[in-house]
Amino acid sequence: MARVRLSESGDLHVPLELRERLGLAPGAEMDLTTSDGRMIAVPVEHTRAPEKKTLSMVEFLERIPLYEGPPIDLTEALIEEALLAEAKRRFENVNRQWHDDRP
Numbered sequence: 001m002a003r004v005r006l007s008e009s010g011d012l013h014v015p016l017e018l019r020e021r022l023g024l025a026p027g028a029e030m031d032l033t034t035s036d037g038r039m040i041a042v043p044v045e046h047t048r049a050p051e052k053k054t055l056s057m058v059e060f061l062e063r064i065p066l067y068e069g070p071p072i073d074l075t076e077a078l079i080e081e082a083l084l085a086e087a088k089r090r091f092e093n094v095n096r097q098w099h100d101d102r103p
Contacts, residue, residue, distance in 0.1 A: 014041075 002015045014024065022043050024030075029044040055063075 002018055004012055004015065006012055018024075019028075024043055030041045031044060033040045033042070
């Protein structure tokens with residue numbers, strides 16, 4: 001169950017989780033009825049969003065554009081230098097946050 005609130009203009013916003021569960025796309029139509037003081041919303045079938053297509057790993061890799069820049073020599077020394085620089089950056093961020101948080 002989700003709790004929603006009518007806007008000043010009377011619009012009712014359906015939470016994303018429910019929209020995804022029901023397959024509702026923007027502009028979807030719903031039939032509203034009442035029963036025992038409750039409002040019941042039933043999605044109209046023809047307005048449901050198409051199911052999401054998932055890609056296989058091969059399809060995903062085929063969509064990655066090829067690198068067209070100058071050749072890059074990735075030696076172990078360059079990789080190690082980049083890793084150390086990133087480790088230093090992260091350490092400094094944590095250290096700075098720790099000092100900023102202290103009274």
